[in-house]
Amino acid sequence: MPGAIYAEGLVKTFGDVRALDGVDLDVPEGTVLGLLGPNGAGKTTAVRCLTTLLRPDSGKAVVAGIDVLRQPNEVRRSIGLSGQFAAVDEYLTGRENLHMVGQLYQMKSKVAKARAAELLDQFHLSDAADRPTKTYSGGMRRRLDLAAALVVSPPVMFMDEPTTGLDPRNRQELWEVIKQLVAGGTTLLLTTQYLEEADHLAHDIAVVDHGRVIARGTSDQLKARTGGERVEVVVHERHHMGTASEVLAGFGKGATTVEQHTRKLTVPVTGGAKLLAEVIRELDARGIEIDDIGLRRPTLDDVFISLTGHAAEVRDEENGSADDAGREQEKETAK
Numbered sequence: 001m002p003g004a005i006y007a008e009g010l011v012k013t014f015g016d017v018r019a020l021d022g023v024d025l026d027v028p029e030g031t032v033l034g035l036l037g038p039n040g041a042g043k044t045t046a047v048r049c050l051t052t053l054l055r056p057d058s059g060k061a062v063v064a065g066i067d068v069l070r071q072p073n074e075v076r077r078s079i080g081l082s083g084q085f086a087a088v089d090e091y092l093t094g095r096e097n098l099h100m101v102g103q104l105y106q107m108k109s110k111v112a113k114a115r116a117a118e119l120l121d122q123f124h125l126s127d128a129a130d131r132p133t134k135t136y137s138g139g140m141r142r143r144l145d146l147a148a149a150l151v152v153s154p155p156v157m158f159m160d161e162p163t164t165g166l167d168p169r170n171r172q173e174l175w176e177v178i179k180q181l182v183a184g185g186t187t188l189l190l191t192t193q194y195l196e197e198a199d200h201l202a203h204d205i206a207v208v209d210h211g212r213v214i215a216r217g218t219s220d221q222l223k224a225r226t227g228g229e230r231v232e233v234v235v236h237e238r239h240h241m242g243t244a245s246e247v248l249a250g251f252g253k254g255a256t257t258v259e260q261h262t263r264k265l266t267v268p269v270t271g272g273a274k275l276l277a278e279v280i281r282e283l284d285a286r287g288i289e290i291d292d293i294g295l296r297r298p299t300l301d302d303v304f305i306s307l308t309g310h311a312a313e314v315r316d317e318e319n320g321s322a323d324d325a326g327r328e329q330e331k332e333t334a335k
């Protein structure tokens with residue numbers, strides 16, 4: 001039995017570009033798949049093919065048990081889509097936007113109004129409900145966009161980079177909302193450039209590059225392939241590097257790498273922030289002055305390097321700004 005979202009051999013070309021080069025996916029009902037990849041990997045194209053907005057050149061897709069190519073209208077009625085770029089009418093209020101979506105789906109006005117109020121509350125937008133959405137912050141717009149996709153409570157949802165460009169606080173708020181949603185049994189396909197996001201939200205991850213799925217597994221499985229977390233220390237005095245290396249060896253679960261010219265030592269660890277605090281105490285107790293210390297967690301780049309031997313390349317020049325947003329701080333530096 002194929003899952004709630006199923007794709008086999010999806011191919012989509014734009015001129016010379018093979019945006020999708022034979023994509024297979026299978027998302028069991030009630031689970032979340034994270035489609036993880038850099039800009040230009042083919043994530044949006046995959047979402048557009050699965051949501052009937054784009055016709056693939058070849059391949060097969062079944063969503064909510066319905067053939068996407070043969071019965072696009074039926075598919076549209078069973079899915080919700082939240083786009084990479086929030087699609088709300090700036091001049092309408094939040095409430096009016098949601099009401100309008102309900103009416104597009106032929107809900108009775110009273111029902112649409114009640115649903116709008118319920119969603120505004122759920123997405124913490126009640127206070128701003130009657131303000132034009134052009135006064136909303138980026139995070140509020142994203143929440144409204146998600147709410148709009150949920151007006152009809154679809155059994156299958158697609159979210160294309162729901163948190164790209166949001167600051168860390170807004171991102172975490174949105175993660176909470178998404179978690180509540182999937183706790184209700186919705187099947188979700190979510191695209192992201194952040195390993196951390198897929199880690200938080202997805203049961204399974206498919207890593208895409210150049211229109212192909214190059215790896216799949218749980219977040220832990222992918223991270224294990226990168227060597228996992230590590231502590232990085234930059235010592236102040238070069239002559240302390242030997243002692244620092246001994247200290248790290250006591251905490252590490254693998255060999256310590258030493259970079260003489262930058263005075264940086266790196267060791268793979270498990271135990272996160274708590275362990276980091278212990279390392280700091282021990283270095284201090286030995287009288288080793290440090291310039292910098294941090295816990296480094298694997299990022300999409302690390303996963304890419306371990307899978308492909310090269311860093312995630314950016315294919316699409318236009319999307320440069322979104323790519324910058326992808327290079328957020330993944331380092332927890334000790335205070």
Ligand SMILES: Nc1ncnc2c1ncn2[C@@H]1O[C@H](COP(=O)(O)OP(=O)(O)O)[C@@H](O)[C@H]1O
Pocket residue numbers: 014017018019037038039040041042043044045046315316
């Ligand atoms: N409408 C289009 N016309 C031409 N090329 C496109 C079009 N849509 C996407 N592409 C190209 O297809 C590739 C995949 O794009 P996309 O699916 O948007 O990637 P992602 O969402 O992962 O950033 C990119 O090289 C992109 O430039």
Ligand SMILES: [Mg+2]
Pocket residue numbers: 043044045084160161
């Ligand atoms: Mg995209």
